Amino acid sequence: KAGVTQTPRYLIKTRGQQVTLSCSPISGHRSVSWYQQTPGQGLQFLFEYFSETQRNKGNFPGRFSGRQFSNSRSEMNVSTLELGDSALYLCASRWTGDTEAFFGQGTRLTVV
């Protein structure tokens, strides 16, 4: 069974640009959630999608958005990038919202 796949693995962007990250969950999993990890703030929840609907959202500005497609694949978008958006972005997939989460290897975003 293939694991959670995140693309790309590394990204370098300039302040003010926008970026789209992709996540393919484990086959059969309908819940996909996104997390931001930084040395200062640790692991912070961004949002969770289940069957194409956003069920939960963390305390991030509106520049952070996401969506989920009918095949459960998910994308997150960050517009007007700031230096502080530099982080490891992790995607997790689950069977349901309260079971174990399977994480991808993450996308390392650097904003310069």
Add this chain to the structure above:
Amino acid sequence: SQQGEEDPQALSIQEGENATMNCSYKTSINNLQWYRQNSGRGLVHLILIRSNEREKHSGRLRVTLDTSKKSSSLLITASRAADTASYFCATVITDSWGKLQFGAGTQVVVTP
């Protein structure tokens, strides 16, 4: 803000010794999970304990949960160098599906 606080922040032990780390949280939970992360890569799920369970074992791992004290502990017995990693507790709060709230983590170094 983070739901969980972990203690200690860092732990250095020798191979063969046991490692114990603790996690405290603030609100009612559905379940509590422990994850391991190697060097800024994706998180690996270790064990899930539900709010109505008090203890759970998986291989060399033992997790306890005390809901009256809002705390959990993870014990790794007979540590190996390969156990060197950061360990995070994460809670799923009642009625907050899909959202894992992570603690700051315990960095464990196991020396041969």
